Amino acid sequence: MKGGWFRIYAYGFLLFLYAPILLLPIFAFNDGAIVAFPLAGFTTKWFEQLWVEPALHQALKNSLIIAVSASILSTCLGIFAARASTRYNFPLRGGIIGMIMLPLVLPEIILAIALLVVLLGIGIPLSIYTVILGHVLVCTPFSIAVLTAAFQSLDKSLEEAAYDLGETPASTFRLIILPLVTPGIISSLLMTFTISLDEFLMAFFLAGTEPTLPVYIFSQFRFPKSVPVVLALGTVLVVASIILLTIAEYFRRRGIAKTGGKDTGGFL
Amino acid sequence: MSSEKPVMIEFRDVHKYYGDYHALRGINATIRAGEFFSLLGPSGCGKTTLLRTIAGFEGISSGAVMIGGEDMADVPANQRPTNMVFQSYAIFPHLTVAENVGFGLRKDPRTKAEKAKAVDEALGMVGLTGYGARAAHALSGGQRQRVALARALILKPKVLLLDEPLSALDKKMREQMQVELIKLQRQVGITFILVTHDQEEALVMSDRIAVMFEGQIAQLADPETLYRRPASRKVADFIGTMNFLPAKILSEAGGKVEVEAQGFGKMTLNADQVMSAEGAAGGATVGFRPETLTILFDGQATAEQHCDAVVEEVVYYGDMTYYDIKIQGCDSAVRLSMRNVFGRPVLEIGTKTRVAWSAGALVLFR
Numbered sequence: 001m002k003g004g005w006f007r008i009y010a011y012g013f014l015l016f017l018y019a020p021i022l023l024l025p026i027f028a029f030n031d032g033a034i035v036a037f038p039l040a041g042f043t044t045k046w047f048e049q050l051w052v053e054p055a056l057h058q059a060l061k062n063s064l065i066i067a068v069s070a071s072i073l074s075t076c077l078g079i080f081a082a083r084a085s086t087r088y089n090f091p092l093r094g095g096i097i098g099m100i101m102l103p104l105v106l107p108e109i110i111l112a113i114a115l116l117v118v119l120l121g122i123g124i125p126l127s128i129y130t131v132i133l134g135h136v137l138v139c140t141p142f143s144i145a146v147l148t149a150a151f152q153s154l155d156k157s158l159e160e161a162a163y164d165l166g167e168t169p170a171s172t173f174r175l176i177i178l179p180l181v182t183p184g185i186i187s188s189l190l191m192t193f194t195i196s197l198d199e200f201l202m203a204f205f206l207a208g209t210e211p212t213l214p215v216y217i218f219s220q221f222r223f224p225k226s227v228p229v230v231l232a233l234g235t236v237l238v239v240a241s242i243i244l245l246t247i248a249e250y251f252r253r254r255g256i257a258k259t260g261g262k263d264t265g266g267f268l
Numbered sequence: 269m270s271s272e273k274p275v276m277i278e279f280r281d282v283h284k285y286y287g288d289y290h291a292l293r294g295i296n297a298t299i300r301a302g303e304f305f306s307l308l309g310p311s312g313c314g315k316t317t318l319l320r321t322i323a324g325f326e327g328i329s330s331g332a333v334m335i336g337g338e339d340m341a342d343v344p345a346n347q348r349p350t351n352m353v354f355q356s357y358a359i360f361p362h363l364t365v366a367e368n369v370g371f372g373l374r375k376d377p378r379t380k381a382e383k384a385k386a387v388d389e390a391l392g393m394v395g396l397t398g399y400g401a402r403a404a405h406a407l408s409g410g411q412r413q414r415v416a417l418a419r420a421l422i423l424k425p426k427v428l429l430l431d432e433p434l435s436a437l438d439k440k441m442r443e444q445m446q447v448e449l450i451k452l453q454r455q456v457g458i459t460f461i462l463v464t465h466d467q468e469e470a471l472v473m474s475d476r477i478a479v480m481f482e483g484q485i486a487q488l489a490d491p492e493t494l495y496r497r498p499a500s501r502k503v504a505d506f507i508g509t510m511n512f513l514p515a516k517i518l519s520e521a522g523g524k525v526e527v528e529a530q531g532f533g534k535m536t537l538n539a540d541q542v543m544s545a546e547g548a549a550g551g552a553t554v555g556f557r558p559e560t561l562t563i564l565f566d567g568q569a570t571a572e573q574h575c576d577a578v579v580e581e582v583v584y585y586g587d588m589t590y591y592d593i594k595i596q597g598c599d600s601a602v603r604l605s606m607r608n609v610f611g612r613p614v615l616e617i618g619t620k621t622r623v624a625w626s627a628g629a630l631v632l633f634r
Contacts (some may be wrong), residue, residue: 155356155358157354157355157356157358158358158360160323160325160345160352160354160358161352161354161358161360161419162360162371163345163346164323164325164345164346164350164351164352164420165346165351165371165372165419165420165423166346166347166372166374166375166423167346167374168346176360179362180361180362
């Protein structure tokens with residue numbers, strides 16, 4: 001067999017990656033409070049419990065507000081930074097971009113603690129707004145990375161052509177540049193939304209009395225009886241992300257087909 | 269004649285620096301209304317930079333660029349009466365052909381129907397009638413080129429700037445587009461300024477050509493003058509093929525120069541045949557084009573000026589044959605070209621023959 005060992009390695013790797021996720025729905029539908037084989041029978045009661053858990057609903061709402069805000073804010077900041085770094089030359093450009101990208105490699109816990117100390121020091125109360133602040137900090141480098149690639153692939157003469165045909169720099173940006181980097185913007189929104197949604201450290205440190213979904217889930221794991229409910233919640237989240245990614249991929253491919261670009265695989 | 273037409277563009281001692289790099293070194297030239305003007309030169313000679321100073325994409329360090337008598341220093345690119353066809357065509361990939369062509373009409377006060385008609389007319393002008401609804405990215409290279417032309421011409425600019433517009437096309441398509449561009453220019457009567465590194469393209473298309481080297485215009489002339497009387501060795505080398513023979517200047521008097529060229533012997537040249545030797549090492553040389561030297565076949569009348577020679581190499585091109593021949597008394601071979609006329613044999617290597625030449629076709633570089 002060609003590449004026998006590599007094939008076994010590849011399958012083993014995929015199994016390690018996805019088997020735990022496949023166990024989620026199995027135990028979510030299992031009629032027993034203890035997560036263990038053998039299975040005890042089929043039930044949907046864990047899912048029903050999801051509907052009647054106000055704390056969970058509040059956490060989900062917090063998470064969604066934070067994720068939507070953080071993804072939009074960081075993508076906007078990413079657009080400015082990516083545009084600036086690909087089109088303009090200014091002193092210390094490399095250094096400035098490097099500093100913005102630094103949170104990618106800095107231990108997040110250091111950022112979280114530092115931010116907490118500063119916020120408490122200047123007397124800003126912890127709330128979902130402080131979590132948004134932290135998440136923007138974490139998400140912006142990812143936005144910039146995705147958007148820089150999108151801006152770099154733009155032919156500079158497209159802008160010049162629009163300018164040459166009478167448009168202003170602002171209308172050129174709106175009519176030409178923005179439509180052409182839209183796939184990159186969607187990628188950035190999606191990526192930062194996902195990062196923010198499951199981010200734990202910042203949320204844990206900065207949330208105060210308003211937990212996000214990951215913080216709520218973590219807190220529930222202390223009670224054995226809540227574990228199947230959390231697994232049911234996990235199942236719902238997996239299904240939701242698959243749907244979301246499918247929609248995003250559909251739009252990405254449509255965008256590429258519309259501009260006749262080459263499919264480079266995107267980030268998905 | 270173009271010389272009677274008003275001046276459209278004037279460069280007044282234009283200099284351009286990129287940091288320490290002196291890209292344009294004192295450009296002085298005028299381009300007349302309705303002219304097909306080419307900027308010709310090797311890559312890095314500043315021809316594209318000069319074109320971009322007309323469009324307004326590049327500022328200048330000193331001097332002035334005038335369009336229609338107006339200094340363009342404070343006029344941004346989007347308000348200049350120029351439009352450009354880019355080397356990459358810069359077709360907006362997310363728009364249809366019609367949206368691309370009509371892009372410049374966005375702020376035009378005409379009604380939608382009138383604009384649509386203008387777009388159709390522009391598409392018709394470049395031979396793309398009926399292509400309006402197509403996606404721009406689905407077009408071939410030649411079609412993109414036409415869309416770019418229509419998009420620029422729809423605004424009826426005073427000057428159309430073309431930045432190496434044909435370099436991305438294959439040879440056949442390029443030759444076809446050259447003729448179409450000439451016809452189009454005659455039809456619309458707009459001043460065309462073409463940047464190219466292809467000397468043949470410049471000779472075919474232009475009314476006048478500015479040959480540029482290292483940020484300076486080396487010669488500005490019509491194609492025929494450029495070809496027959498290149499102002500320097502450098503220009504002669506860049507445009508077409510030219511043979512050079514070492515020469516000695518014997519005397520100069522009353523605008524006439526008496527020269528002795530290796531292999532050709534003594535001759536008298538007029539002052540307008542004497543050019544600069546810039547770009548050459550060593551002393552004076554006499555230059556001539558391959559087609560100005562003719563092989564004398566048996567039975568042909570002996571021309572007044574001729575010499576004996578031996579064929580060293582034969583390159584057969586179908587319509588033409590190129591011979592490398594060694595003229596008696598010359599150190600190196602020279603190239604001559606003969607049209608292949610029916611009944612005339614193609615000579616073989618080693619054939620002893622005679623070649624005729626005319627002093628009027630020679631140029632002295634010193």
